[in-house]
Amino acid sequence: MEDFKRLEEIAKTIRRNILTMLNKAGSGHSGGSLSITDILVALYFGGIMKYDAKRPNWEDRDRLVLSKGHACPALYATLAEAGFFDKELLWTLRQLGSPLQGHPDSKKLPGVEASTGSLGNGISQAVGMALATRVLKKKYNVFCIVGDGEMQEGLVYEALMAAGHYKLSNLIVIVDNNGLQIDGQCKDVMNIYPLKEKFEAFNFRTYEMSGHIYKNIMDTLTTAKRNVVSPTAVIARTVKGMGVSFMENRVEYHGVAPSDEELEKALKELE
């Protein structure tokens, strides 16, 4: 249990950094960044992913592709915390010349495995990375976080079909199922449910978990890594805006940065 306390503390720091960087940038995606924070913390600090921040191009590393690229403040804050680059860079988010682009750019920032942001393209690239191990004779895992709204993109299903067909057991797709997208609830905008059955139809082994309870996240992802026969999907129940009371489950905070006043309130909650 003590270990989870450590992860919770790291998550608090990362959430504070996410909100501060978004506030400084004056724009960006708050809600979806906060909903995937705990999953990222588990991946990078819970020992799920194999990586070396000093060697971001190490060939045997596990890869994380953030297919819902708009949640990149969470990825940037996590990578900075893990030591991929200087934390001071976080405060340059979205500014001219910054390697911290509005959506992730693999050419500009170490630790960003693929340029994403146009939804659906990330998961397809993750399939390519997972399939590449067959030719490279490597053993790395590829984790890919997709948004629930992103499940409306047709390209996602082309990717799932290929992953199932090639039995990519080194591919673990995590759905950030916070239930909200820009225009409202996913079920109202364009119903994506049921999700589990969709993945199973594409021959994925599928799990459901809380995206915020560390024991649950760690157990599920550890189990997912052991699967050697098929790709794995993990549908994570998450709360958009998690950790900041006035942002939680509020669609208004999908693409809005906190004001100075909101930031102050939020940081107090995250002390």
Place this chain on the structure above:
Amino acid sequence: MEKKATREAYGKALIEIGKDEKVVVLDADLSGSTKSSEFKKVYPDRFFNMGIAESNMVDVAAGMALSGLKPYASSFAVFISGRAFEPVRQSICYQNLSVVLCGSHSGISVGEDGGSHQAIADISLMRSLPNMKVFVPADYNEAYNIVLATVKMEGPVYIRTSRAKSPIITEDKNFESGKAAVLKSGNDVSLIACGMMSYIALEAALLLKQDGIDVEVINSPSIKPLDEETVYKSAKKTKRVFTIEEHSVIGGLGSAVSEFLSENLPVYVHKIGIEDTFGESGTKDDLFCKFGFTKEAVAKRIKDRLNG
């Protein structure tokens, strides 16, 4: 004169470059048509059929390139430039990845399949993307050497091949990006061509010779980067430039030449191509007649323009 299709060269050249173990080949259920199936016969472990899902194929190629492989992905030109345009933009070009895309069955010479399958805007689409190089081989030899040359090229490449067989008019020699070749020198008119039209251009030049018009024929397989030096030299000499391509007059070789000359040497430029319309079913020869891609039609058009 020996005739072979450029798509056949793609398949044969893939076998040659397959000696490099980083080379992987992807197709979207058209490997028999694009000829990537040739690679599969020799290197089955490095061939991946991605099914009828071109967008995913292109993104998978991107993921493979990010992992250190050298992917070659092919489909019909109309699909790889159209259906898959978004991944080509977002994943391949935006990340400047060393992925080679091959669009076969380009232009109206596809024939009977009709307008839905005849790519007329692929050069335009691909050329508009930052980092992308665009090559349109005139014949089998050139196509073969283009594919060989791409192994060592950094960044994305689009190669446009054809279904129909066409005469071999170039020598079997190393291909250089950004280089055009003067196939026949002349003093009155420059005729810049690519793809199968380079042969038609040569034939039209022979007809025009009989009318006393001395045409310089340039084969320009590298649409992007364009061989500006060769274009400039020829245009300076003749002051009258014609372009010809089996592609829309909007955005292709003619546009590339016009863009360059209008800023650097504003001379008369006339573009011969597909006039902002779609193709249709028919034999290749019937379609070439209808769309004005015969030596007689091209010669007449040039003569009319010079007299007009």
